[in-house]
Amino acid sequence: MKAYHVGKMGIAEGIALVFGLVIPHLFLSRLADVIQENGQLSWLTMSFYTVISLVVLFMMVYVIHSVPGDFVTVCQQLVGNLGAWLIVIVYICLFFANSSLLLRQYAEYTLITALPKVNFQLVIVWYALTTGIMCYLGIEALCRTGYILLPFMAGGLMLVCVMVSPFYVAYNLTPWQGNGIQVAVQSGIKGVGFNIGVLSLVFLSSAFQNGKTIKKIALYALGGSLVLRITFMLVYTMVFGVAIGSEKVMPFFELARLVYINQYIQRIEALFIVVWVFIGLLAIASSLYIGLYLITVLLKLPTMRPIVPLGVMAIAQFSMLPPDIGYTIYVDRLMLQVSQVGIYLFPGILFIMALVKKRRKKPCADS
Amino acid sequence: MGESGITKIAKNIKKLLVYQPERLPDPFVLDENQGDGKTAKEPPVALKGVRELESMLRYARRLAIFMEKTIEILRNGQRPDKAELLQIEYTALEQQQGELSAIKLSYNSTEAVEPAISTSLEENQKVIEDLYNLPLNKDVVIRKLTIPGQPAVKAMLIFMDGLADKKVVNMTVLNPLMMMRNARPELYSADLVNIIIEQYLPSGQASRVGSFKEVQQGINTGDAVLFFDGIGEAVTVETKGFEHRGVDRPATEQSVRGAQNAFTEVLRVNTALIRSMLHSSDLVTEMIPVGKRGHTNCAVMYLASIANRNLVAEVRRRIQGISTDLIIDSGILEHLIVDFPSNPFPQTLSTERPDRVVEHLVEGRVGILLDGSPFGHIVPITIFTLMHSADDFSLHYYYTNMLRMIRWIGGFMSMLLPGIYLAISTFHQEAMPTELLLSITAARAQVPFPTIFEILIMELAFELIREGGLRIPGILGSTIGIVGAIILGQAAVTAKIVSPIMVIVIAVTGLASYSIPDYRLASAFRLFRWIFVLLALAMGLVGMACGFAVFTAVLCSMKSFGAPYLAPIAPKTTPGGDIILRKASHMQQRRPDELNPQDDIRQSAVSRPWTEEPSIGGDEL
Numbered sequence: 001m002k003a004y005h006v007g008k009m010g011i012a013e014g015i016a017l018v019f020g021l022v023i024p025h026l027f028l029s030r031l032a033d034v035i036q037e038n039g040q041l042s043w044l045t046m047s048f049y050t051v052i053s054l055v056v057l058f059m060m061v062y063v064i065h066s067v068p069g070d071f072v073t074v075c076q077q078l079v080g081n082l083g084a085w086l087i088v089i090v091y092i093c094l095f096f097a098n099s100s101l102l103l104r105q106y107a108e109y110t111l112i113t114a115l116p117k118v119n120f121q122l123v124i125v126w127y128a129l130t131t132g133i134m135c136y137l138g139i140e141a142l143c144r145t146g147y148i149l150l151p152f153m154a155g156g157l158m159l160v161c162v163m164v165s166p167f168y169v170a171y172n173l174t175p176w177q178g179n180g181i182q183v184a185v186q187s188g189i190k191g192v193g194f195n196i197g198v199l200s201l202v203f204l205s206s207a208f209q210n211g212k213t214i215k216k217i218a219l220y221a222l223g224g225s226l227v228l229r230i231t232f233m234l235v236y237t238m239v240f241g242v243a244i245g246s247e248k249v250m251p252f253f254e255l256a257r258l259v260y261i262n263q264y265i266q267r268i269e270a271l272f273i274v275v276w277v278f279i280g281l282l283a284i285a286s287s288l289y290i291g292l293y294l295i296t297v298l299l300k301l302p303t304m305r306p307i308v309p310l311g312v313m314a315i316a317q318f319s320m321l322p323p324d325i326g327y328t329i330y331v332d333r334l335m336l337q338v339s340q341v342g343i344y345l346f347p348g349i350l351f352i353m354a355l356v357k358k359r360r361k362k363p364c365a366d367s
Numbered sequence: 368m369g370e371s372g373i374t375k376i377a378k379n380i381k382k383l384l385v386y387q388p389e390r391l392p393d394p395f396v397l398d399e400n401q402g403d404g405k406t407a408k409e410p411p412v413a414l415k416g417v418r419e420l421e422s423m424l425r426y427a428r429r430l431a432i433f434m435e436k437t438i439e440i441l442r443n444g445q446r447p448d449k450a451e452l453l454q455i456e457y458t459a460l461e462q463q464q465g466e467l468s469a470i471k472l473s474y475n476s477t478e479a480v481e482p483a484i485s486t487s488l489e490e491n492q493k494v495i496e497d498l499y500n501l502p503l504n505k506d507v508v509i510r511k512l513t514i515p516g517q518p519a520v521k522a523m524l525i526f527m528d529g530l531a532d533k534k535v536v537n538m539t540v541l542n543p544l545m546m547m548r549n550a551r552p553e554l555y556s557a558d559l560v561n562i563i564i565e566q567y568l569p570s571g572q573a574s575r576v577g578s579f580k581e582v583q584q585g586i587n588t589g590d591a592v593l594f595f596d597g598i599g600e601a602v603t604v605e606t607k608g609f610e611h612r613g614v615d616r617p618a619t620e621q622s623v624r625g626a627q628n629a630f631t632e633v634l635r636v637n638t639a640l641i642r643s644m645l646h647s648s649d650l651v652t653e654m655i656p657v658g659k660r661g662h663t664n665c666a667v668m669y670l671a672s673i674a675n676r677n678l679v680a681e682v683r684r685r686i687q688g689i690s691t692d693l694i695i696d697s698g699i700l701e702h703l704i705v706d707f708p709s710n711p712f713p714q715t716l717s718t719e720r721p722d723r724v725v726e727h728l729v730e731g732r733v734g735i736l737l738d739g740s741p742f743g744h745i746v747p748i749t750i751f752t753l754m755h756s757a758d759d760f761s762l763h764y765y766y767t768n769m770l771r772m773i774r775w776i777g778g779f780m781s782m783l784l785p786g787i788y789l790a791i792s793t794f795h796q797e798a799m800p801t802e803l804l805l806s807i808t809a810a811r812a813q814v815p816f817p818t819i820f821e822i823l824i825m826e827l828a829f830e831l832i833r834e835g836g837l838r839i840p841g842i843l844g845s846t847i848g849i850v851g852a853i854i855l856g857q858a859a860v861t862a863k864i865v866s867p868i869m870v871i872v873i874a875v876t877g878l879a880s881y882s883i884p885d886y887r888l889a890s891a892f893r894l895f896r897w898i899f900v901l902l903a904l905a906m907g908l909v910g911m912a913c914g915f916a917v918f919t920a921v922l923c924s925m926k927s928f929g930a931p932y933l934a935p936i937a938p939k940t941t942p943g944g945d946i947i948l949r950k951a952s953h954m955q956q957r958r959p960d961e962l963n964p965q966d967d968i969r970q971s972a973v974s975r976p977w978t979e980e981p982s983i984g985g986d987e988l
Binding site: 009010011012013110114115118123126127130133134137138140141142144145147148149263264265266267268269270271273274277278281282 | 791794795797798800801802803905906907908909910911912913915916917919920921923924933936937938939
């Protein structure tokens with residue numbers, strides 16, 4: 001057994017992995033972007049993200065089951081060596097970029113919300129070290145940690161939504177058309193990169209029992225995250241409205257700040273820091289692990305653990321490159337667009353090639 | 368010629384006036400052995416092979432005596448029974464000659480060859496003397512005897528004084544063997560060892576052994592060993608009779624309603640305690656000797672039809688694979704067989720209660736008991752097993768579940784409370800209600816130290832009281848512990864070294880740590896408490912959240928004898944009905960899935976079939 005062998009994971013672990021990769025943007029400024037773009041109809045955009053990413057995943061499941069082997073072998077069989085290298089390197093870059101950008105954004109928000117006097121580099125190093133240890137322990141431990149912490153994270157999120165109920169203004173959900181259905185659909189198609197993390201199930205397919213399990217995981221994880229996102233988005237819109245809501249860069253924190261039950265339970269946003277730290281850590285660690293795993297498979301390395309510190313150092317350095325949070329958000333938006341290559345182009349090519357290959361394959365009796 | 372008076376006086380004056388250094392004995396310096404340990408233990412080159420040479424000489428001498436005796440008998444034309452004696456002696460000499468080839472091999476080779484039991488009593492005595500450093504060692508008793516027979520058989524009995532019961536030795540070995548004058552059987556005509564065991568040793572346990580390794584095991588554990596002249600085998604007879612503590616109440620796992628007996632230091636008493644609770648022919652007790660210098664018996668117990676065979680094989684493999692001098696405590700054994708010995712979290716369930724062992728054996732786990740230790744191990748376990756207590760099985764499950772929730776809360780508090788207090792009071796003051804914040808600030812106003820210093824001082828004081836209380840003998844320990852804590856806490860607050868709230872935090876944390884049923888788990892939580900305090904000091908709640916995530920990941924990556932440490936939650940498996948909360952006994956249909964037992968089902972879906980039968984009492988009221 002190779003040291004980077006992904007082990008045997010079940011539905012629960014898979015859900016935690018996907019959930020951890022797709023949900024953290026809920027706490028970041030991308031949510032405000034979606035609201036700004038689509039107004040009250042943001043839920044439709046989110047639904048499109050989910051439906052399209054599910055279709056893409058189903059296509060990829062077909063691809064990996066039409067050719068035996070790991071993801072790199074599948075790509076090599078379908079698009080040749082050069083094509084496989086190109087595809088895998090792009091995915092590595094996407095996951096590394098995601099990891100770095102999340103690291104930077106979470107570090108920035110930590111500084112703003114919880115530890116204003118702490119040195120910025122220290123926070124980056126702290127998060128990077130933590131995620132490095134989690135990666136080092138392996139994907140099984142990572143996913144199981146996510147699975148254990150998931151109820152607390154989702155519960156914390158829902159608790160905030162319930163506790164700000166006195167601030168609900170139902171009229172903020174009108175006009176229900178938002179900025180128009182067409183805009184929502186277009187935005188939904190363009191922003192599917194939001195859910196690129198679901199493809200991790202394809203990369204780690206050998207860890208799961210079969211294609212049916214992967215599809216089930218995707219369905220549960222994306223469905224669950226969609227419910228959570230829509231609930232949060234509706235609550236957020238009801239509380240802040242579209243105009244104010246689209247200006248805020250830390251939606252969850254802003255919502256938590258409003259909690260006021262009585263004079264003893266107020267200003268408890270600090271306690272919810274724990275929730276988004278968990279989600280951030282899992283997302284950064286999962287992205288980093290997928291990137292490192294793809295490198296290991298691509299270079300046919302015997303083990304992954306020695307490159308974990310290198311990966312950690314790389315994402316820490318990359319995350320410190322943007323001069324400020326504004327530029328980081330800008331790069332993040334850019335990466336969302338670039339992610340479309342990974343969510344539309346490559347799966348499309350691989351799917352077509354798999355179909356073609358299947359048609360070309362003649363029965364044994366004919367040959 | 369004697370000295371003159373003047374010379375004597377001059378000498379004495381000289382002695383008085385001239386300084387003479389004090390005569391001191393040569394100082395003793397414990398030098399290191401020359402070379403590595405291996406060579407130091409080996410005999411010097413000149414002595415190498417002396418034992419083998421002596422053996423050969425003894426054989427030669429015996430042969431010479433035999434030849435002289437034969438000549439004498441032939442010359443005198445003595446009775447035919449003498450010729451029969453000669454025949455027996457000749458056979459013995461032939462056998463001894465056969466043994467000499469191994470001795471010769473050992474003499475010629477550079478490596479030591481394990482001595483085999485010889486047909487010569489003299490040879491065997493010599494080996495025993497070598498092995499036990501006789502006559503320096505006064506514990507080993509060698510008793511020579513002659514068993515009356517046709518012809519008489521010379522024998523040698525060896526036992527360890529103090530370990531073997533002399534009364535038992537007399538009654539079950541010496542008496543029957545020496546008092547068979549009337550019978551005078553022909554022992555050499557058939558299988559002597561078999562006849563002795565079957566007809567003349569009234570002991571419950573007597574078995575033949577063929578090597579000195581087995582002989583040593585027998586002697587070292589209190590058995591008596593019998594050697595016979597002309598026979599290359601020995602017989603071990605159970606004569607154990609050393610002093611030991613009787614079965615007592617559990618000291619660390621008291622129970623209000625459960626069984627009230629605990630393991631002792633004697634392995635056989637412990638296995639018997641388990642057998643007395645689990646009357647099943649399916650219960651297997653394997654004995655594995657461990658330790659190179661001193662053999663300690665280790666019992667591996669399991670239910671053959673339930674425990675996973677691979678698990679049993681793995682436990683056996685790990686114990687047999689131990690290479691160490693001596694194991695005197697089950698804690699040492701644990702470190703030698705678990706997957707992560709450097710991880711402070713216990714990976715076996717250590718218990719002194721036979722009823723808990725039985726409960727887990729029935730679930731499909733394996734019990735490990737060590738001779739000399741009153742604690743047994745159960746493997747594999749999960750962290751949830753460690754939070755169960757002995758009383759859980761005897762109380763109503765509603766109450767049990769309430770207690771378990773309290774224990775879990777206590778566990779988390781013992782690990783996280785000081786860290787959370789430090790994080791909130793240092794970094795996230797806004798999270799505290801204003802009134803509470805003002806009260807804390809007022810209390811802390813006169814304390815000149817930062818919160819972390821207060822925590823460290825108080826934690827240190829608490830650990831000192833705990834450790835000191837353990838060392839002070841008798842009831843005085845707990846009294847001093849309580850009084851010391853109260854006085855120390857009060858004095859520290861009055862002296863304004865710590866704030867009252869800090870005393871409360873540390874006291875609650877300390878109390879919470881006592882709610883954890885497993886002492887080793889509580890210790891692990893206490894260790895991690897320091898880490899969380901440091902994390903909180905560095906990064907507040909963010910640091911604690913990071914630490915907790917890593918802590919969970921570490922637990923998720925751990926396994927106890929192949930079973931995930933957080934099963935059946937991570938990975939999710941079919942629960943057995945007794946994890947964090949406990950179902951009613953009649954609802955626990957399955958055995959824990961993570962154990963992969965041979966038989967998954969503990970009881971049928973309807974474990975109370977009488978509820979479906981008509982009542983004897985007739986119709987409803």
